[in-house]
Amino acid sequence: MYDSIISVAELTVELGGNPVLRGLGLTVAAGEIVAVVGPNGSGKSTLLRCLAGLQPATFGEVRVFGEPPVDDGPFWRRVALLGDEPAWYPGLTTREHLELMAAVHPRTRMTVEAALEVFALVERADAAPLNLSTGQRQRLSLAAALLRPSTLLLLDEPERGLDAAFRGRLADLLDAYADEGGTVVMATHDQGLAARAREVSPTGVTA
Numbered sequence: 001m002y003d004s005i006i007s008v009a010e011l012t013v014e015l016g017g018n019p020v021l022r023g024l025g026l027t028v029a030a031g032e033i034v035a036v037v038g039p040n041g042s043g044k045s046t047l048l049r050c051l052a053g054l055q056p057a058t059f060g061e062v063r064v065f066g067e068p069p070v071d072d073g074p075f076w077r078r079v080a081l082l083g084d085e086p087a088w089y090p091g092l093t094t095r096e097h098l099e100l101m102a103a104v105h106p107r108t109r110m111t112v113e114a115a116l117e118v119f120a121l122v123e124r125a126d127a128a129p130l131n132l133s134t135g136q137r138q139r140l141s142l143a144a145a146l147l148r149p150s151t152l153l154l155l156d157e158p159e160r161g162l163d164a165a166f167r168g169r170l171a172d173l174l175d176a177y178a179d180e181g182g183t184v185v186m187a188t189h190d191q192g193l194a195a196r197a198r199e200v201s202p203t204g205v206t207a
């Protein structure tokens with residue numbers, strides 16, 4: 001067993017010969033919501049990629065569920081990642097993208113119809129994602145991440161494109177996820193989202 005969902009020690013990452021993260025330490029317990037905050041280029045996305053097993057450490061240790069994260073099936077059954085906009089399937093509607101997610105994960109956290117309601121996509125359910133607005137597409141990405149079961153949610157700027165009202169709604173949805181025992185780590189520039197989370201900095205200096 002493991003004491004923390006995430007434990008990072010002395011994490012250093014160099015990209016293109018430049019240090020991006022330097023000796024970072026971070027411990028996250030189950031049920032916590034952590035906001036990684038800092039200016040552009042401070043290494044927030046790099047930290048998330050390390051936690052997702054997508055970026056190797058140059059030095060130091062990253063453990064997720066007690067083990068170094070690996071980009072494989074068993075890991076991704078427990079971890080949902082919201083990063084850059086995903087590739088949308090041509091010919092499939094918004095609803096069908098969610099149905100696809102539900103087909104792969106038979107025990108979803110909510111039904112497709114509920115997800116369309118929660119993420120305010122009912123009126124656009126039959127539209128192709130590329131015909132949605134930027135914010136609607138972000139809500140679809142979030143719906144897909146929160147529809148499927150997971151124990152750790154890694155979100156890179158989940159507020160991207162969302163209006164103020166939905167940002168508040170998103171904070172409520174993340175609280176509900178954590179109340180179920182899930183853990184959230186998000187990189188964010190949104191002060192409202194960060195204020196409702198434990199704020200950490202990729203430079204190691206906590207706000």
Ligand SMILES: Nc1ncnc2c1ncn2[C@@H]1O[C@H](COP(=O)(O)OP(=O)(O)OP(=O)(O)O)[C@@H](O)[C@H]1O
Pocket residue numbers: 015016020038039040041042043044045046047187
């Ligand atoms: N593939 C790469 N090769 C070299 N340098 C990179 C690479 N990817 C990112 N960087 C650099 O690493 C630093 C950290 O980038 P990162 O994307 O983690 O920052 P961030 O805090 O998420 O920024 P933002 O707030 O703009 O999203 C930046 O200076 C960036 O230019």
